[in-house]
Amino acid sequence: MTELSATRLIIDTDTAGDDAFSILLALKAPHVRLEAITICNGNVPFEQQIENALYTLEVAGASGQVPVWPGCPLPMLRKPVDATEFFGADGMSDANFPKARQRPEAGHAVDFLIDTIMSNPGEIEILAQAPLTNIATAYVKEPRIAKNLKHLWVMGGLDNSLGNTTPASEFNFYVDPEAAKIVVNAGFRLTLSTWTLTMKSGLLPDAALARIEAMDTPLSRFFMTISQAPFKRTAQRYGRPLSTHPDSLTCACLIDPAVMLETADCLVDVETQGELTRAYSSICTPLTPEEALIDKLWYADPPNARVIRRADTDRFAAMLIAALA
Ligand code: BDR
Ligand code: CA
Numbered sequence: 001m002t003e004l005s006a007t008r009l010i011i012d013t014d015t016a017g018d019d020a021f022s023i024l025l026a027l028k029a030p031h032v033r034l035e036a037i038t039i040c041n042g043n044v045p046f047e048q049q050i051e052n053a054l055y056t057l058e059v060a061g062a063s064g065q066v067p068v069w070p071g072c073p074l075p076m077l078r079k080p081v082d083a084t085e086f087f088g089a090d091g092m093s094d095a096n097f098p099k100a101r102q103r104p105e106a107g108h109a110v111d112f113l114i115d116t117i118m119s120n121p122g123e124i125e126i127l128a129q130a131p132l133t134n135i136a137t138a139y140v141k142e143p144r145i146a147k148n149l150k151h152l153w154v155m156g157g158l159d160n161s162l163g164n165t166t167p168a169s170e171f172n173f174y175v176d177p178e179a180a181k182i183v184v185n186a187g188f189r190l191t192l193s194t195w196t197l198t199m200k201s202g203l204l205p206d207a208a209l210a211r212i213e214a215m216d217t218p219l220s221r222f223f224m225t226i227s228q229a230p231f232k233r234t235a236q237r238y239g240r241p242l243s244t245h246p247d248s249l250t251c252a253c254l255i256d257p258a259v260m261l262e263t264a265d266c267l268v269d270v271e272t273q274g275e276l277t278r279a280y281s282s283i284c285t286p287l288t289p290e291e292a293l294i295d296k297l298w299y300a301d302p303p304n305a306r307v308i309r310r311a312d313t314d315r316f317a318a319m320l321i322a323a324l325a
Contacts, residue, residue: 004029004255005031006032007033007255008120008123008124008125008150009126010035010037010038010113010116010124010125010126010127011037011038011251012040012109012135013037013038013039013129014041014044014129014131015037015043015052015053015056015091016042016043016044016052016083016091017086017091017227017229018244018247018248019043019052019247020053020222020226021223021247021320021323022129022247022248022250023037023056023057024060024323025251025255026127026251027062027323028322028323029256032255034066036069036112036116037053037066037069038070038071038109038113039068039069039070039071039109040109040130040131040132041071041072041074041075041131041175042083042172043083043086043087044082044084044090046073048090048091049091050068051097053068054068054099054103054104055097055098055100058100059222063102064101064102068102068105069104069105069107070104070105070109071109071133072109072133072134072137075133076133076136076137076176076179077176078176081174081175083171085233086230086233087229087230092226093227094229095225110134110137113138113145114138114141114145117138117145117148117149120148121148125151125152126149127155127250127251127254128152128155128183129246129250129251131156131173132156132172132173132182133176133179135152135179136176136178136182136183136186140182146187147187149189151188151254152183152189152190153191153250154172154184154250154305155193155246155247155250156172156173156193156194157170157173157192157270157283158194158196158280158281158283159283160283161195161196166276166278168274168277168278168279169279169281173281177271178272180270180279181269181270184269184270184304185269190306191253191305192266192305192306193250193308194283194308197308197310197311198244198249200311201249201311201313201316202244202245202249202311203242203243203313204243204317205313205314208317209243215321215325217324219324219325220324222324223324227243230242230244231243245320248316248320249311249316252311252316252319252320253311256315256319258315259312259315261311263307263308263309264285265303265307266283266284266285266305267304268281268283268303268307269281270282
C-alpha cells in the first residue's frame with residue numbers, strides 16, 4: 001500500500017448510527033488526527049447527538065482526547081427535520097447508553113471552525129456528514145475559510161438517482177437546502193459522496209456483517225447494537241435488512257484514497273425553490289469531449305466538486321472490520 005499522508009481532520013456530524021462508525025474509522029486510522037468533532041442539527045434531537053458523539057469517543061477509548069463542539073441546532077431557514085424513524089429516538093436504536101464522562105466544549109462550533117481553519121491555512125480537512133448548516137454559517141461569517149481549508153469532504157445529495165428522503169432528495173441536503181447551496185458554491189476544494197454512491201458501494205456485504213457479529217469485541221457489539229433500528233427500517237423499505245454506510249464510506253475515502261475507484265469533476269448545484277424537488281442536487285458530468293464543450297458554453301463555470309462515482313466496498317469493509325477489532 002502506498003504511504004498515506006498525515007491528515008488533520010474535523011468531523012462535522014449529526015451523530016446517529018453510521019455517523020458513529022465514521023468517527024471510529026477516523027480514530028483508528030494511524031495517520032489521521034481527529035482534532036475535533038462539531039455537531040450540527042439533523043438526525044435526532046440536538047442534545048442527544050452531542051451525547052452520541054461523546055459516548056462514541058468513550059466506547060472507543062478516546063474519552064477526553066477529542067473536543068466536541070455544539071454548533072447550529074436549527075437549519076438556516078427551514079423547520080427542523082429528523083431521522084428518528086430510521087435510527088430510533090436516541091439515534092442509537094434506542095440503546096439508551098449511559099452518559100459519557102466527557103462533556104461538550106463551552107464555545108460554538110462555528111467560531112471554533114473559523115478560528116481553527118484561519119490559524120492553520122491549508123492544513124485542516126473537514127468531513128461534513130450532516131446537514132451543512134455549520135459549514136455554511138462559518139463560510140458566511142468568514143468567507144476566507146473556503147480557500148484556507150485544505151479539503152472539504154461532504155456526504156450529501158444524489159447523483160441522478162432516487163433519494164432516501166423524497167424521490168428527489170437525500171437527507172443531509174433536504175434538511176438544509178440553503179446551507180447546501182451556499183457550501184457547494186463557496187469555492188471549497190470539495191469532494192462529494194452522495195446517497196447514490198452509498199447504494200452502489202456503501203452497503204456492507206453479508207459476509208462482512210457476519211464477521212463483525214462473530215468478532216464479539218466491545219466495538220463490534222456497539223456496531224451491532226446501534227445497527228438494529230436501521231436493519232428493521234431497511235428491511236421494511238428494501239425487502240431485506242441493509243447495512244448502509246453513507247458517512248463511514250466517505251470517511252474511508254478520505255482515510256485511504258484507494259477506496260475511491262472512480263471520480264468525476266462535476267458542476268454541482270442545489271435546488272432551493274422547487275416544491276417537489278426541494279434540495280435536488282443537480283450534478284452535471286461531461287461524458288464526452290463534445291458534451292464537455294457544451295457544459296462549458298452552457299454553464300461558463302468550471303466544475304466545483306469531485307464526485308465519487310464508485311468505491312471499493314471490500315476495501316471499505318476491511319477497514320471497518322479492522323476498526324472494530
Ligand atoms: C445521511 O443522512 C443521515 O441520516 C445520515 O447520517 C447520513 O449522513 C444519509 O442520507
Ligand atoms: Ca450523518
